[in-house]
Amino acid sequence: MTIPSLQSLRALEAAVRLESYSAAARELGLTHSAISHRLRELEARLGTRLFERRGQRMIPSTRARAIAEPVARALALLAETFPDERPTRQPLRVSVLPSFAHRWLVPRLAGFRAAHPEIELHLDARLELAMPGTGGIDAGLRYGRGNWPGLIATRLTGEWLFPVCAPAYRQALALKEPADLARAVLLRHARQLWAPWFAAADISLAEPRDTPLYEDAGLLLEAAAGGEGVALARGLLAARDLASGRLVAPFAERIADRSAYYLVRPAAPHRANAHADRLAHWIRATLRQDAPENLLD
Secondary structure, three states, rough: OOOOOOHHHHHHHHHHHOHHHHHHHHHHHOOHHHHHHHHHHHHHHHHHHHHHHHEEEEEOHHHHHHHHHHHHHHHHHHHHHHOOOOOOOEEEEEEEHHHHHHHHHHHHHHHHHHHHHOEEEEEEEEEOOOOOOOOOOEEEEEEEEOOOOOOEEEEEEEEEEEEEEEEHHHHHHHHOOOHHHHHHHHHHEEEEHHHHHHHHOOOOOOOOOOOOOOHHHHHHHHHHHHHOOEEEEEHHHHHHHHHHHEOOOOOOOOEEEHHHHHHHHEEEOOOOOHHHHHHHHHHHHHHHHHHHHHHOO
């Protein structure tokens, strides 16, 4: 059997490592169909299936992994033998919730790119967070308790929780003290209960059940700014609207949330771990510069 083309072997190595035809295509600067065509050719030459689709992932067979390992070593040797003298930027693909991306991260990305021109940052912003280490995703920015199996979690900052609403809504309902929320529409987030704030404010209100429910924290704040009711906001996400006056905080009471922001990355050694650490360091430094009094270590 003649040796397959270098292009086909590169496609196989990338698809095995990334477990995704799409991610392999992006890395190699090819189309999805080109990757698929090259791998079908290899399967025909070998007389066996090399990948099995499971949801969004392409799981390599034992044969595919066995071939990809020496191919990866050979490609590394070729790269050392024929070094590219041009300066290169290393990609860092990060999964992030749309609310954090839109309301905090994206408006500050120029600062990150200026501080780290060697990193080519790609954001995957969607509610269904991808698992770092699979599908071409190198790291993730998540909000939670820090206990994600198989991932190393670096804490970035905690959050303050407090009610917010539109100025006209506060005026219309004469919201002056926490007990006044009894006559307000309490907007809900799918993973954020009102009860801890009720307890801190020393008021006896039942957890709202039939009011509008939002999966995305950014949409929750947009609903509050539009006059739909009162939202229990995260301070970091609401800061811009509070500064502009689109939202107001009618009461002084606020509580520290049990959840926090984390940067997560694979527990196993990964090529992008150093870049992920630089992103975490930059986020923490920027948070301290923006509002050091609100940073919860």
